[in-house]
Amino acid sequence: MEKLNEIDKRVLTIKKTFDAPRRIVWEAWTNPDHIIHWWAPSGMKIQVLCHEFKVGGQWKYSMPMPDGSEFISEGVYSEIDEPSKIVTSANFRPMTEGVTIHVLFEEENGKTHFTFSVVHPTEEYCRQQEKMGFYNGWGSAFVRLDEFVGSAGVEE
Amino acid sequence: MLIFYIWVSVRLLIMTTESRRDIFQAIADPTRRRIIELLSTKPMNLVTLAEHFEISRPAISQQIKVLEECSVIETRREGRETFCSIRPGELKKLADWAERYAPLWEEKINAFEAYVNKLHSSKNNKHGKAK
Numbered sequence: 001m002e003k004l005n006e007i008d009k010r011v012l013t014i015k016k017t018f019d020a021p022r023r024i025v026w027e028a029w030t031n032p033d034h035i036i037h038w039w040a041p042s043g044m045k046i047q048v049l050c051h052e053f054k055v056g057g058q059w060k061y062s063m064p065m066p067d068g069s070e071f072i073s074e075g076v077y078s079e080i081d082e083p084s085k086i087v088t089s090a091n092f093r094p095m096t097e098g099v100t101i102h103v104l105f106e107e108e109n110g111k112t113h114f115t116f117s118v119v120h121p122t123e124e125y126c127r128q129q130e131k132m133g134f135y136n137g138w139g140s141a142f143v144r145l146d147e148f149v150g151s152a153g154v155e156e
Numbered sequence: 157m158l159i160f161y162i163w164v165s166v167r168l169l170i171m172t173t174e175s176r177r178d179i180f181q182a183i184a185d186p187t188r189r190r191i192i193e194l195l196s197t198k199p200m201n202l203v204t205l206a207e208h209f210e211i212s213r214p215a216i217s218q219q220i221k222v223l224e225e226c227s228v229i230e231t232r233r234e235g236r237e238t239f240c241s242i243r244p245g246e247l248k249k250l251a252d253w254a255e256r257y258a259p260l261w262e263e264k265i266n267a268f269e270a271y272v273n274k275l276h277s278s279k280n281n282k283h284g285k286a287k
Binding site for chain 2: 016024028041043118
C-alpha cells in the first residue's frame with residue numbers, strides 16, 4: 001500500500017471518456033497515419049522518424065522549429081496489450097525526460113474510458129512538471145489568454 | 157528542468173539585448189508582466205492601474221510606453237484620462253511560442269479527443285453511405 005501511495009505522488013493522470021468505440025480510439029492512438037494529425041500542437045507539423053509498434057520497439061517523432069532546429073519526442077514500448085493497454089518510456093527534450101507513460105483503454109456501451117498517466121522518476125520532478133504544465137501561472141494564463149484571444153479575435 | 161529554465165532565460169536575454177520591441181521584451185520585466193496580467197482581466201485607466209503598484213505613476217507610464225511600443229497594449233486618451241487595453245494578437249504569439257515547449261499533456265489529450273471524434277464521425281458517415 002505504501003508503495004502504491006509512493007507511486008501516486010509521482011504520477012500525473014488525465015482521465016477522459018471518448019464517445020467512440022475502443023477500436024477507433026486505439027487506432028487513432030497507435031497508427032502513425034493518425035498520430036501525425038493530433039500529436040503536434042496546433043500550427044506545428046510532426047514527422048514520424050520511426051514507429052516500431054511492438055514490445056521493445058522504438059518510436060521517434062520530430063517537430064521542426066521555426067529557428068531550424070528540431071524538437072524530438074521519443075521512447076520505447078515496454079508493454080502492448082491490444083486493445084487495452086500501452087506502456088512506453090518517453091523523452092521530450094528539453095523539458096520532459098525519463099518518464100513512463102501508461103495508457104489504458106476500457107470500453108463501455110460503445111464509449112471508451114481513457115486513462116493517461118505520466119509516471120515521473122521522482123516526486124520532486126513530478127511536482128515541477130505539474131507546475132509547468134498544469135498549474136503554473138503561465139500555463140493557466142495561456143488558457144485564459146486563449147479564451148480571451150478567442151473572444152476578442154472576432155472583433156479584430 | 158533547470159536546463160529548460162536557463163535556456164528560456166538565455167533566449168529572453170538574447171531577445172532583450174537585441175532591443176527589439178516585441179512581446180518577448182514586453183514580458184522581460186516583472187512590472188510589465190503584472191501590467192499585462194491586470195489589463196488582460198479588463199481595460200483600465202492609468203490612474204486605476206497605477207494604484208496596483210508601489211512605484212510612481214510616471215514610472216508606470218514609462219512601462220506603459222514600452223508595452224505600447226511592443227504592440228502588446230494600446231492607449232487611448234479621453235479628456236484627462238488615459239485608457240489602457242490589451243492587444244491580444246501579440247500575446248497569442250507568446251502563447252504559441254511557449255506551447256511548443258511546455259509539457260501540456262492536457263492539450264495533447266484534448267487534441268487527441270477532437271481527432272477521435274472526427275475519425276469516429278467520418279467512419280460513421282462512410283458506413284452510412286455504404287448502406
